[in-house]
Amino acid sequence: MDKIQIGTSINGEAVEFLCEPQQSLLEVLRDTLGRTGTKEGCSTGDCGACSVLMDGRLVCACLVLAAEAGGHEITTIEGLATDAGLHPIQQKFLEHAALQCGICTPGLIVATKALLDRHPDPDETTIRYWLAGNLCRCTGYDKIIRAVQDAARSLAHPA
Amino acid sequence: MAEAVDYKAIGTSPVRPDGVDKVTGRAQYGADLNLPGQIYGKVLRSPHAHARILKIDTSRALALPGVYGVITGQDFPEAEGGEIGGEGGGDVSDLAKNIMARDKVLYHGHAVAAVAAKSLSVAQAALDAISVEYEVLAPVLDLESAMAPGATLIDPSCFTKNLPEKPTAPSNIAAVMKLGRGNVEEGFAQADVIVEGEYRIPMAHQGYIEPHACIASCNEQGQATVWCCTQGHFEFRAMTAKVLRMHIADLKFIASEIGGGFGGKTVIYLEPLAVMLSRKSRRPVKMAMTREEVFRATGPTSGTLARIRVGARKDGTLTAATAWLAYEAGAYAGAPMGPGAMTVFAPYILPNFAVEAFDVLLNKPKVAAYRAPGAPQSMYAMECAMDELAERLGMDPIDLRLKNAAEEGTQAPYGPKFPAIGLKACLNAAKAHPNYTRPLPAGAGRGMAVGFWFNVGMQSSAEVHINEDGTVTIVEGSPDIGGSRASMALMASETLGIPYERIKVIIGDTESAGFSNVTGGSRTTFATGMAVIRACEDIIAQCKSRAASTWGIDADQVDWRDGAAIPAPGVNAALKPLALADIAAGAPKTGGPLLGRASLNAQGAGAGFSVNLADIRVDPETGKVDVLSFTAIQDAGKAIHPAYVEGQMQGGAVQGLGWALNEEYIYDANGVMQNAGFLDYRMPVASDLPMIDTVIVEVPNPTHPYGVRGVGETPIVAPLATAANAVSRATGVRMRDLPLSPPRVLEALEAAGR
Amino acid sequence: MVLPEHLLHLTGGQRVLDIAAENVRDLVLELEERHPGLRAALGRAAVAIDGQIFQDAFLEAIGPDSEVFFLPRIEGG
CATH class of the missing domain: 3.30.365.10 (Aldehyde oxidase/xanthine dehydrogenase, molybdopterin binding domain)
Known part of the structure; x- marks a missing residue:
């Protein structure tokens, strides 16, 4: 099958890859580029484990064709921590024990970033609806919601 | 100590x-590892729920460029009989047939062949090129028809186990279990009030977010290394060795991080296939299930039909109870009816009781363990009956439980006397909790129920x-x-x-x-x-x-x-x-x-009791149910890391709520699951829920140096009845069949003329 | 000691037996002596001695007044 050459930016770095036309961004991220931090739970856009940002917008990488990513900026879970350490959202997920098995965690953290980028001070209902596309089977969401609330506080008032 | x-x-x-x-x-989970030179394995699955395999032709698949191997049931060694040790046990030959059908397919999605190819798309093309001839048989899809005399037999060599004498004819009832004490008739004769009901609990999936995945790499000596997501790599190694008739020492298993299991990753599915394909292709073979495959071919838990009868004196003292419990095993024996029977009356002092439980074969996937296997189903029925009893007696439902609660020295229904247990402590904590005493929100009902698990x-x-x-x-x-x-x-x-x-x-x-x-x-x-x-x-x-x-x-x-x-x-x-x-x-x-x-x-794991409370509002127009508050109270013995103990309680509560309110396997008349995806198999999402309040009770387990009991499974047991009791109290209509999804609630309300 | 319901056909319906034994191994040997076939039927059954459940009991001590139950092996998820 003929492959397509795509140029994109992933976590601020220019990346070029070859893909088949039917391949999803998720497949390319995980299998071609080895960025396995983005997880696969369903490949039908129902679980949110593969949440990434495309030009700052929250998308399921399994529902985006890899070829569509051309010319766009992709942010994945691997792009959140910096030389200064973990992103405050990551730190708060840890402090609040907001993960058990951890498979949904990268997607939830990316979704939380999209939420807090738009709504720096969300109420509980807003958080619950923003994260409704991310399934977690272990935690019952309680500690995740608390971690997001605390992350919002911490981003608004950096220590 | x-x-x-x-x-x-x-x-x-x-x-x-x-x-x-x-x-x-x-962190590397099951599907995150890639090896140099790896190829991809995929499974061909049965499009029929029940059929004889007449012929499989793999020649066209093998001829495709980039296909390195094809296996079918014929490639497997004759499976030895006997039990698999440890958790998620069962019979070795059943396990072998479940991961790859031999002469018959017993459920829609049953594996019939597997291929290894250079890419997923070539692997898919190879599956499409395999032709299988089937003789389609009538599927058996519900407990009543499976148990009826003259039913189509799933396995003509299945004779009911645990009867005093081997039955003269085979049936779909793989095993029965009976428990009892005292004289039930006399007990009911002493009762002032008797409550009776029939309850249906649907087949449900563990719903871990990570699909099963593995990579196997086999060398020319036949030794293999397998990376996989598993709840127990030693037992996966032993099962794989038994199915493939290998020496345990020739298999090395490396557990990846695991993205949820809840019992569903205690048994093998892909691992022996990947080993065989790697042996044939002399390359590392990676296999990962799709979500659809996870639903159709891996571990749901039993759908259950339960009949409960319980009698009490005016003051609430229980005099007798009976339980009749039929558990769906799926295609092979091994439903958790034993623990179901042993837990159903575990919280109570009962002088007279009788329990009869059945392990029933039908054309659905073979069930696997799911968090406190068997207990949520049977205890759901009993805890609903207890709520009805409390209403009939005009008693507070917690007081009714306290009146009959087991404590240290009580003879458990499954035999021994309980050592120190925390049931009464949990009931008292529930009674004192502000969520139990505060005014009930408009349109809501308040439900409560008890949960129990042995722990091991x-x-x-x-x-x-x-x-x-x-x-x-x-x-x-x-x-x-x-x-x-x-x-x-x-x-x-x-x-x-x-x-x-x-x-x-x-x-x-x-x-x-x-x-x-x-x-x-x-x-x-x-x-x-x-x-x-x-x-x-x-x-x-x-x-x-x-x-x-x-x-x-x-x-x-x-x-x-x-x-x-x-x-x-x-x-x-x-x-x-x-x-x-x-x-x-x-x-x-x-x-x-x-x-x-x-x-x-x-030895000496401590029994774990819990009490749950919930306020639930029902919209009479749509039948939609809203959980307004939920409180989980549980005896942990000693909480080593309290935040993770709370996490177990909260997660279990929400899994139980999902099962109670929306989750179910929906089949068509041909035995094809209609909702094999997360969109239609509706697990709880963040916007469905309130915060889950927790109270950790600590009644130390004397056999552990720090008093630990084990906390992971008990949390899923009580939410089912807690939710149903709250909905029943909110609407004034007793609802006994789960899930309490909007159509079912609406139907019940209409039937009751509300 | 007390047997589960489904094994009573091996003991002629006798559910409760009085047996002197110092440990589970001796108890099972004595049971087999009295009711041949019982040892195999007990298989991987769990044993409760005075309320304490042992999944795999063998040399666990039994006192003169101990109450011993055989019960189905408990697993979990």
């Missing part, structure tokens, strides 16, 4: 040792390595599914008297850690924890002896306190304490490296 003690580490909730890797995407011990091993600088590496064999590395490090920190941060816990593979049973049965913190504590005690004994030789005194003149050897009282007080780091630094001169170890079969 296990009285109120001031602990330094235990009872705190530090960040887990493996946390950073899990929030940054570094089983085998675990641990090694404690003291590094040259006194830091500690613990090697154990229990996959960490919910933060158990943190619990292990906390118990080691407490025992050794050194800071938590200096301890690293790793899960060794089958060749670098001692044998351990699965992470399941709520046993890891209890049993593997016990092994870690014993291994730390081994280190302390060695350190005392090293200190004694350093000081030139006897080992019994040395004590251990706060991570250091000190002279015992009355011994030369001028000797300066020798910290673990000092002893480690001096180790080359005092006998070499410090390595502590323990392996054990932990």
Whole structure:
């Protein structure tokens, strides 16, 4: 099958890859580029484990064709921590024990970033609806919601 | 032991040792590993729920460029019979046939062939090129038809087990179990009120977010290494060895991080296929299921039909109860009807009772363990009946339970007397909780129910390595599914008297850690924890002896306190304490490296009781149900890492709520599951739920050094009845069939003329 | 000691037996002596001694007044 050459930016770095036309961004991220931090739970856009940002917008990488990513900026879970350490959202997920098995965690953290980028001070209902596309089977969401609330506080008032 | 003690580490909730890797995407789960030169395996699955396989032609698939191997049932060795040890047991030949059909397919999605190819798309093309001829048979899809005389037989060699005499004819009832005590008729004769009901609980899936995945790499000598997500790599190794008739020593299993299991990853599906394909292709073979495959072909839990009859005097004293429990096994025997029968009346003092339970074959996937297997179904029915009884008696439902609650010394329905248990403590905590006494929101009902699980011990091993600088590496064999590395490090920190941060816990593979049973049965913190504590005690004994030789005194003149050897009282007080780091630094001169170890079969796991409360509002127009508040109260024995204990309680509560309110396997008349995806198999999402309040009750388990009982499974038991009782009280209509999805609630309301 | 319901056909319906034994191994040997076939039928059954459940009991001590139950092996998820 003929492959397509795509140029994109992933976590601020220019990346070029070859893909088949039917391949999803998720497949390319995980299998071609080895960025396995983005997880696969369903490949039908129902679980949110593969949440990434495309030009700052929250998308399921399994529902985006890899070829569509051309010319766009992709942010994945691997792009959140910096030389200064973990992103405050990551730190708060840890402090609040907001993960058990951890498979949904990268997607939830990316979704939380999209939420807090738009709504720096969300109420509980807003958080619950923003994260409704991310399934977690272990935690019952309680500690995740608390971690997001605390992350919002911490981003608004950096220590 | 296990009285109120001031602990330094235990009872705190530090960040887990493996946390950073899990929030940054570094942690490697089942599908995250790739090997050089790997190819991809995929499974061809049956489009029929029940059919004879007449012919499989793989020649066209094998002729495709980029296809390296095809296997079918014919390639497998004749399976040996006999039981599989450990968790998720069952019969070896059933297990072998479940992962690859031989002459018959028994459910829609049953594996019939597998291919290995250079890419997923070529693998898919190869599956499409395989032709299978079937003789389609009538599917058996519900308990009543499966149990009826003259039913189509799933397995003509199945004769009901556990009857006094072997039955004369085969049937779909694989086994029965009976329990009883006293005289039920006399008991009901003494009752002033008798409640009776029939309850249906649907087949439901564990719903872990990570699909099953593995990579196998086999060499020319037939030895294989398998990376996979599993709740127990030692037992996966043993099962794979039995199915493929290999020596255990020729198989190495490496557990990846695991993205949820809840019992569903205690059995093998892909692993032997990947080993065989790798053997044929002489390349590493990677296999991962799609979500649809997970639903159609892996571990749901039994749908259940339960009939309960319970009688009480006017004052609420129970006089008699009976339970009739039929559990769907799916295609092969092994429904959790035993634990279902043993738990159904476990919370209560019952002088007269009889339980009859059935393990029933039908054309659905073979069930696997799911969190407290069997208990949510049977206890759902009993706890609903208890609520109805309380209403009929005009009693508070907690008071009714307190009146009959089992306590230390009560003869459990399954035989022995209970040791110290926390049921009454949980009931009293529930009664005193503000969520139980505050005014009920408009349109809402308040429900409560009791949950119970035995918890188990089983085998675990641990090694404690003291590094040259006194830091500690613990090697154990229990996959960490919910933060158990943190619990292990906390118990080691407490025992050794050194800071938590200096301890690293790793899960060794089958060749670098001692044998351990699965992470399941709520046993890891209890049993593997016990092994870690014993291994730390081994280190302390060695350190005392090293200190004694350093000081030139006897080992019994040395004590251990706060991570250091000190002279015992009355011994030369001028000797300066020798910290673990000092002893480690001096180790080359005092006998070499410090390595502590323990392996054990932990006994005496403590029974775990819980009480749940919920306020639920029902919209009479649409039948939609809203959970306004939920409170989980549970006896943990001792919470080592309270935040993760709360997490188990909250997660279990929500899984139970999902099962109660929306989750179910929906089949068409041909036995094809209609909702094999997360869109239609509706698990709870964040916007469905309130915060889940928790109360950890601590009635220590006397058999564990720190009082641990095990907490992982009990939380899923009570939410089903809690939700149904709240909905029934909100609407004034008793609803006995789950899930309480909007159409079903609406139907019940309309039938009742509301 | 007390047997589960489904094994009573091996003991002629007798559910409760009085047996002197120092540990589970001796108890099972004595049971087999009295009711051949029982040992195999017990298989991997769990044993409760005075309320304490042992999944794999063998040399566990039994006192003169101990109450011993055989019960189905409990697993979990």
